[in-house]
Amino acid sequence: MSVNGTVELTATDPRDLISPEVRELILTTYRANHPDVPEARTELGVGQMAAFLTACATSDRPLSPSPEVDDYWHAFVLNTEAYMDWCTAGFGKMVHHKPGYLDREEHGGGKVLRARAIDAITELGFLLEPDFWPEIELADCSQCHANCHDSPFAGK
Numbered sequence: 239m240s241v242n243g244t245v246e247l248t249a250t251d252p253r254d255l256i257s258p259e260v261r262e263l264i265l266t267t268y269r270a271n272h273p274d275v276p277e278a279r280t281e282l283g284v285g286q287m288a289a290f291l292t293a294c295a296t297s298d299r300p301l302s303p304s305p306e307v308d309d310y311w312h313a314f315v316l317n318t319e320a321y322m323d324w325c326t327a328g329f330g331k332m333v334h335h336k337p338g339y340l341d342r343e344e345h346g347g348g349k350v351l352r353a354r355a356i357d358a359i360t361e362l363g364f365l366l367e368p369d370f371w372p373e374i375e376l377a378d379c380s381q382c383h384a385n386c387h388d389s390p391f392a393g394k
Contacts, residue, residue, distance in 0.1 A: 249365040252289035253281060255328070260320050268313035283310045286359075286370040293358035295329035301358060302351035304371045311335060349373060 253261070264287075265280050275283075287310035290303050303311060314321050315335055325332045352371060360366055 249360075250363050251285060252292070252359075252364040253285035255288040255292060256284060256324065260317075260324060263317045263320050264310065264314045267316050268310055271313070272309065282367050283307070283370060285365070286367050287311050287314065289359045289362070289364040289366075290355055291325075291333050292328070292364070293355055293362060294333045295325070295331065296362065297354070297358050299354055299358075300351055301355040302348050303355065304352055304373065306370050 256264070261281075261284055264284050268280055268283070269275070272280075283306065286307050287303070290301070290307050291311070291314075294301050312335075314324075322332065352373065356366060356371055
């Protein structure tokens with residue numbers, strides 16, 4: 239879409255990565271453990287998880303989810319057949335869950351790996367919901383957080 243001769247870029251909603259049927263499996267599992275989370279937030283959470291997993295599958299560097307995104311990933315992994323089918327159909331491989339492994343300092347530490355995850359998600363063109371990544375300070379200039387000169391993680 240063009241506005242006044244400039245190209246307007248729009249981010250992709252990562253909820254579209256998961257079929258409604260599989261999304262409902264994840265949401266049912268998630269809500270069983272988190273019944274007080276509003277429905278609109280759970281929908282966004284599934285999207286952030288899908289974007290994170292896509293970033294993991296396509297990145298050559300280790301990434302780590304925020305604690306809340308990890309909770310959605312747990313809900314997906316518990317639906318083992320749906321999780322395996324989604325990973326292999328989308329990526330040709332599994333995205334394995336290794337709790338705490340990558341957060342250790344020898345792998346960069348959680349905050350750095352979560353910052354990388356944000357960069358990878360936005361570089362793939364997905365909408366980023368900052369509320370799901372609370373420990374990361376996003377750059378003042380935009381939500382892209384793509385290691386520009388204002389990024390708090392430039393060069394990491």
